[in-house]
Amino acid sequence: QVQLVESGGGSVRAGGSLRLSCEASGYPVSRYCMGWFRQAPGKEREAVATIYTRATYTYYSDSVKGRLTIAQDNAKNTLYLQMNSLKPEDAAMYYCAAGFFPSCTNLTPGDYNYWGQGTQVTVSS
Numbered sequence: 706q707v708q709l710v711e712s713g714g715g716s717v718r719a720g721g722s723l724r725l726s727c728e729a730s731g732y733p734v735s736r737y738c739m740g741w742f743r744q745a746p747g748k749e750r751e752a753v754a755t756i757y758t759r760a761t762y763t764y765y766s767d768s769v770k771g772r773l774t775i776a777q778d779n780a781k782n783t784l785y786l787q788m789n790s791l792k793p794e795d796a797a798m799y800y801c802a803a804g805f806f807p808s809c810t811n812l813t814p815g816d817y818n819y820w821g822q823g824t825q826v827t828v829s830s
Contacts, residue, residue, distance in 0.1 A: 706730075707729070707730070707731035707732050707803065707819045708730045708731055708819075709727055709728070709729050709801050709802070709803060709819055709820060709821035710728045710730075711726065711727045711799065711800065711801050711821040711822065711823060711824040712725070712726050712727075712728075712824060713726050714799060714824030714825045715825075715826070716827040717791055717826075717827070717828055718829050718830075719791060719792055719793055719828055719829065720790060720791065721828070722788060722789045722790075722791065723788045723826060724785060724786070725741070725785065725786040725788065725799055725801075725824060725826075726783055727739075727741075727783065727784040727785070727786075727801030727821055728782065728783050729783065729784065729803065732803070734758075734777055734782050734783070734784060735758050735759065735777070735779040736759070737757070737805050737806070738757045738803070738804040738805075738806060738807075738809040738811065738817075739755065739757070739775075739777060739784045739801065739803055739804075739809075740753075740754065740756070740775075740802050740803075740804065740817065741753045741755075741775060741784070741786045741799060741800070741801055742799070742800045742801075742802055742814055742817075743795075743797035743798065743799045743826075744798050744800070745797040745798075750814045751766065751814075752764070752814070753769055753773065753786070753799070754766070754769065754773060754774075754775035755775070755804075755809040756775045756776070756777055756784070756809060757807075757808070760807075760808075760809075762808075763809075764809055764812070768794070769795070772788070772790045772791075772792075773786060773787065773789070774786070774787040774789075784801050786799070786801075788826070791826075792828060793828045793829070793830045794828075795826060795828050796826055796827050797825075797826060798823040798824070798825055798826075799823060799824050799825075799826055800820055800821055800822075800823045800824075801820070801821045802814070802817035802818075802819065802820050802821070803817060803818055803819040804817040804818060805818045
């Protein structure tokens with residue numbers, strides 16, 4: 706059974722940093738597309754960053770480029786999102802997801818197969 710468990714969310718001031726983790730079980734994260742998505746109240750869920758290590762492929766949304774970094778530790782079967790220079794508009798529930806397709810160009814949340822429960826990120830100005 707595939708499970709994704711996020712951790713690392715919290716409350717920080719603007720300019721601060723957080724590192725989110727997503728521990729996967731039931732399948733190797735290196736084989737498929739992994740992504741971080743976020744959803745703020747009243748907004749649609751959006752892709753923040755995706756990674757597919759077999760193709761050395763990463764994607765970042767324009768709003769987070771240069772500030773957030775997605776990474777994967779295959780030995781620990783864990784996905785990370787290092788978040789630096791946080792802004793109030795980054796505040797949201799953050800979810801990790803696994804997509805059992807061979808390309809991380811797919812950014813449609815509905816196409817991803819498994820989701821974690823989410824971890825809340827709050828950024829105060």
